[in-house]
Ligand SMILES: Nc1ncnc2c1ncn2[C@@H]1O[C@H](COP(=O)(O)OP(=O)(O)OP(=O)(O)O)[C@@H](O)[C@H]1O
């Protein structure tokens with residue numbers, strides 16, 4: 001290895017290498033933070049909603065019937081849907097996970113206006129909700145059919161039972177080690193709600209909400225003109241069921257059906273911002289990396305041309321072709337390392353700042369090493385061509401050109 | 403030590419073929435100091451490049467130390483250059499971005515010597531050329547004569563048996579040229595075989611033997627004749 005002389009030669013030509021090292025440093029800093037953001041978004045996007053997304057269809061029904069007929073219409077629709085071959089179950093609800101719109105309330109363990117509330121999404125539905133969403137009841141019981149009430153703007157009494165997600169129940173009773181079924185929480189300051197069941201997971205409609213895992217199923221349906229139907233099909237039948245369901249519901253001309261979407265589509269729409277961010281950052285970082293790579297190719301080519309004579313002399317003095325090649329690879333490795341290490345420090349500093357200012361999650365330990373390896377490989381790949389050319393320079397250059 | 407038989411070298415470009423060497427035959431014994439003279443373009447450098455394994459020959463045979471050079475691959479040729487041959491060039495050819503110490507170090511690193519061994523050889527050879535106090539200097543900080551001495555130290559550090567010099571004094575004034583020639587004389591006296599190309603007949607007379615190259619071949623007679631003329 002000839003690290004020493006190569007390093008000293010670099011130091012004597014600092015100015016010609018400083019710019020590329022700086023470029024590598026900036027690329028490194030941006031790459032690390034971009035990877036961190038991408039990773040954070042990807043982790044968010046990977047969270048399960050708690051529903052059987054592959055087999056769920058959602059739609060909105062907007063009715064034009066007198067309020068008095070609303071309940072009949074909903075019951076008829078649900079009976080129709082639940083009776084269709086290929087449909088496993090269906091509910092009418094005010095919202096569903098990933099919809100980005102819904103209803104939230106605050107729950108506390110003590111009654112009264114002063115108690116600290118914990119936010120949760122509310123899903124008004126019936127005893128078919130657990131089966132339709134495809135979530136799992138992990139403790140307690142489902143609602144009974146005769147427990148389900150109707151609820152609307154005029155009715156202000158709050159149902160006395162609820163099924164909570166495990167995350168919500170545990171946030172309400174952090175100290176409790178025994179079963180939380182049977183406990184009472186308070187909504188609207190003073191209305192008691194008894195926990196009758198706990199499901200393992202059912203996300204709130206807002207994916208960016210810090211309490212996205214908190215939701216409560218309520219045994220009551222609302223009879224407004226806007227209804228959201230959630231339909232779970234038999235496995236694998238979702239796509240073929242969409243037109244059939246649309247056709248079946250279209251028979252009733254007193255309302256329109258809109259926003260017919262698979263849950264997969266709902267998820268994509270819910271995370272469009274995040275996907276766009278990931279695509280953009282990936283593009284920017286790739287572009288930056290390519291530009292840096294090209295910069296390295298350019299500098300290395302220039303460096304090889306400038307040293308044509310010296311390379312011939314080295315060959316005359318006994319350097320083999322691989323040794324000439326290695327010279328440029330090592331030189332690039334050293335220059336890259338300066339940039340990569342500077343950039344790494346810059347990136348970590350930037351991340352610490354962003355963690356403090358914008359509550360970004362701290363870098364995972366492996367992000368900096370990954371970015372380092374990528375840039376080292378890019379550098380070596382970029383310099384390989386010029387280095388190969390250098391190794392082809394004839395030793396006779398030493399006596400020929402002046 | 404060196405034996406060339408009917409060596410030819412043809413440079414081909416799209417339009418012309420240059421016969422730089424034709425039927426070039428020469429034998430040099432161990433310990434000789436041979437000077438090579440001849441008109442410009444006669445093929446002196448070409449001969450030296452082939453002798454030093456810097457270029458391939460087009461036809462003929464070349465044996466160095468009894469080994470047929472044409473049978474060696476690139477790596478083996480590099481090894482022969484590194485271990486057996488020392489080069490001195492007209493334009494010194496020091497590496498501008500390395501200091502004197504690192505310049506002399508270049509062939510020793512390719513040789514694979516360990517650091518203490520290299521340091522010892524570098525210091526000894528720079529001592530020999532009288533530049534032991536300039537280890538940290540850059541080539542540009544030295545005079546031409548000093549640079550050529552460093553180049554000689556670099557050529558000698560590996561203790562080659564064979565020293566090839568192409569116009570080693572071509573870029574130096576008379577005084578410096580003289581001291582370089584003295585140095586070459588000393589080196590030869592320790593048993594190193596030297597082949598030196600030169601334009602200057604006065605310098606050529608310092609050798610044991612002169613060969614005169616014309617049109618790419620060794621021409622018999624005129625070389626010694628010319629030397630005699632200069633001497634007389
Ligand atoms: N790479 C090359 N391609 C084509 N022709 C070449 C090449 N190198 C040398 N020649 C030609 O070969 C011939 C011999 O050149 P060479 O350099 O050996 O001469 P020389 O005796 O060293 O001359 P000088 O005294 O001027 O240094 C010349 O005609 C030269 O133009």
Ligand SMILES: [Mg+2]
Nearest residue numbers: 446447448568
């Ligand atoms: Mg010449």
